[in-house]
Amino acid sequence: MDALFFWIFAAVMVVASLLVVGQRNPMYSVLLLIVSFAALSGLYVLLNAPFMAVVQIIIYAGAIMVLFLFVVMLLNVRTEEDGAETRRPFDIGPGPRRFGAVLAVVLAVQLIWALRRIAEAPFAPAGPDAAAQTSVYAIGLRLFREYAFAFEATSVLILVAMVGAVILARRDPHLPTRKEQ
Amino acid sequence: MLPEPTLNTYLALSAVLFSIGTAGVFLRRNLITILLSVEVMLNAVNLTFVAVDRFLGTVDGQIIAFFVMTVAAAEAAVGLAIIIALFRHRESLSPDAFTSLKW
Numbered sequence: 001m002d003a004l005f006f007w008i009f010a011a012v013m014v015v016a017s018l019l020v021v022g023q024r025n026p027m028y029s030v031l032l033l034i035v036s037f038a039a040l041s042g043l044y045v046l047l048n049a050p051f052m053a054v055v056q057i058i059i060y061a062g063a064i065m066v067l068f069l070f071v072v073m074l075l076n077v078r079t080e081e082d083g084a085e086t087r088r089p090f091d092i093g094p095g096p097r098r099f100g101a102v103l104a105v106v107l108a109v110q111l112i113w114a115l116r117r118i119a120e121a122p123f124a125p126a127g128p129d130a131a132a133q134t135s136v137y138a139i140g141l142r143l144f145r146e147y148a149f150a151f152e153a154t155s156v157l158i159l160v161a162m163v164g165a166v167i168l169a170r171r172d173p174h175l176p177t178r179k180e181q
Numbered sequence: 182m183l184p185e186p187t188l189n190t191y192l193a194l195s196a197v198l199f200s201i202g203t204a205g206v207f208l209r210r211n212l213i214t215i216l217l218s219v220e221v222m223l224n225a226v227n228l229t230f231v232a233v234d235r236f237l238g239t240v241d242g243q244i245i246a247f248f249v250m251t252v253a254a255a256e257a258a259v260g261l262a263i264i265i266a267l268f269r270h271r272e273s274l275s276p277d278a279f280t281s282l283k284w
Binding site: 002003004006007010013014017018020021023026029030033036037040043044046047048049051052055056059060063064067068071072074075077097099100101103104105107108111112115118120121122123124138139142143147150154157158160161162164165166168169171 | 182183185187188192194197199203206208211214216220221241244248250251253255257261262265268269
């Protein structure tokens with residue numbers, strides 16, 4: 001049963017991710033990425049990580065993707081420009097793209113080849129105390145004891161990111177925009 | 182009958198997703214889609230952390246994946262702010278429009 005769910009979630013995730021990359025409309029990309037995250041959350045449940053599954057939905061799909069949606073709607077750019085008119089004489093356009101595609105395929109082949117070299121590693125069957133070991137209680141204990149410093153550092157990081165985002169997106173009165181020039 | 186997923190299966194799935202994200206970063210000509218591809222890559226790495234965690238029977242991988250998620254949130258906020266600032270100047274989201282350091 002778990003195997004069936006794994007293959008369903010994995011297939012949904014790969015197809016949705018491919019479509020995210022293949023879409024020309026960023027709005028569809030964001031929505032498909034949410035589908036992909038839902039499938040990933042299902043995989044986390046299969047991996048005995050209910051905390052990660054819930055956080056994936058609440059933080060990733062609920063907060064970060066909504067931020068993306070806001071920006072896509074705010075900028076209101078329907079489709080990707082081809083960039084033919086802004087292209088420089090030395091920029092071949094499709095050439096670097098083809099090179100990038102080849103590099104990505106090489107990376108995939110390399111990773112799969114490397115992974116095939118390690119021995120088959122089946123998961124240990126989940127014992128009766130598996131739920132207690134991976135519960136939110138266990139994660140909280142470890143997070144606020146061993147990882148307390150990292151946790152506090154993260155709060156500073158988020159504060160810096162917030163201030164930086166506000167300053168970057170602020171309209172600077174001294175800089176002329178394209179229209180005014 | 183479908184084969185039972187092992188750690189190798191999860192790692193292979195994660196590798197495939199990471200490659201898809203890499204391809205997106207290389208191939209797309211839209212700053213927002215490039216950021217979304219980076220999110221795909223981050224999630225592939227998170228899947229690796231949680232799968233190895235299940236294999237070892239610990240929770241440390243989940244905690245690291247949690248930190249990756251917070252970093253992803255910060256990255257998305259700053260990245261989108263930069264995209265908005267760039268869009269104000271050029272009315273374009275194509276990375277080819279931003280090849281000069283000063284204008």
